[in-house]
Amino acid sequence: MDVEEVDGQPAARWSGAAMPAEAAAAIAAEDASQGPVSQAPVTAPFVAPLPLPQQIAAHLRDQIIHDVLKPGARIREQPLSAELKVSRTPLRDALKILMAERLVDLAPNRGAVVADPSIEELRDMLRVYSSLEALGAGLACERASPACIARIHRHQRDMLAAYERRDRLSYFRANQAFHLDIVAASRNAALIEMHGRLNIRLHRVRYLAIMAHQDWTFVSNQHEAILAALDARDGDLLGRLLVDHLSGAWRAVAMLEAAARPRAAE
Amino acid sequence: MDVEEVDGQPAARWSGAAMPAEAAAAIAAEDASQGPVSQAPVTAPFVAPLPLPQQIAAHLRDQIIHDVLKPGARIREQPLSAELKVSRTPLRDALKILMAERLVDLAPNRGAVVADPSIEELRDMLRVYSSLEALGAGLACERASPACIARIHRHQRDMLAAYERRDRLSYFRANQAFHLDIVAASRNAALIEMHGRLNIRLHRVRYLAIMAHQDWTFVSNQHEAILAALDARDGDLLGRLLVDHLSGAWRAVAMLEAAARPRAAE
DNA sequence: CCTTTGCGTATTGCATACAATAATCACAAC
């Protein structure tokens, strides 16, 4: 509830305007605070004071994507600034960052509310998401280093182990890392950024879909096929597999949303 | 040079957090202030005072994508706030918006500079851009209304007419409208948004590539093929054609950048 | 009883003042 808990991160040096990279790093750091996920944080012998608006944005983003701040909830500046012990100015900056990420909707004189995407918007986002991931996979087949591929294999093993332990949280983390690292292997900064953006916007529903799904069946065979295509450097096949795979994720999300949405869309 | 020239826009009612939609609208409104491009602006009998940060952001964005503010140029808050007759607070908000669009790079305590993407970054962006456009084309083949297709045909005619008049500016505008409307026909909000974002970041180089290219040859045959595929509702073919087409745009951009970049990348 | 209009309150938008940090330049030591 305090901003300090966010401050405890390894504090990867703020990379200029790298909002999505920062956000992706936030997910990696917070969701997988135990398992080694991706590249190690940069050297950082500096304490890296990490600008206040980014801290606040990271804090609120965490609350939103983990469903602590529910969709549709209003965010008032004055109470929050008092609670976080900061002034309204950096808080406003943080809200602007989250607005750019489309995690909050901001009406002119009516304040900010947590974004509540309709089921159609979620479907559209997932469509683009899978397309970007397919593109990334194609590029990864051309440019991925063996170390990257090995890391992706490791994520698959982590997923399997987590599934057998019925550890949904670790499963979710490994799944995230699996997909993010496939795109990261493309070495295309713009692609990684856009994919990361969508991943954040979809994070909450995907998280809830995994955590709440009744019959939780691991699509290990699909992931195995994906890995095989990656090993064979077959980009076209890999793209098709990923799109098919994500359509499965869509079904889970749609089921969740259909069940928990008696109200009219925002 | 004054903010008033931006204020003169039709002032489409500020749609909440719709930064990219707003930006795309800005391009449409500014680049094609004469030709009828897309859907008419909303009713808006209200003057729509249009928040100050958005006005400033639109102003600066216009300066950036039309190469008035050169890449690498520093943007100081105090002089600009004095020049634009506004306080530093809304100006800072505007810079945050542009930072989210990656039109400016913002270092922690070192201020803002106009983004200067390297040639590799431009290549990466164009790769994603074409991929998104291919996806949009595929969706458009399923969902495009006859009116949308007719409008795209009209843009093609406008391009041809502009080319015969050797009117590069109108040519560029029609070309923009052509590509944007293909994606708009997909009816996928997330896709339109992301494509629009990339379009803005690429706007400057594409603009300069058209305006400065020595042997300016219109790729009418490619556009005709694209239109034919759209009429035939052949999404796969349309996607391939668009990717090929954009690779041509890439060659023009690469030529321009290679010529005008003796300095080291940022 | 419903509708409408006016006022009170609350919240956001903008401006300005202050503090902290980084870049610059001069000066001295090597």
Next chain:
DNA sequence: GTTGTGATTATTGTATGCAATACGCAAAGG
């Protein structure tokens, strides 16, 4: 002559105060 260190200056980050706008409620009129 060059390099390191110091202070100075300029620019950004943060805090707070004021003004404008929108929401909610109450009261009056139909």
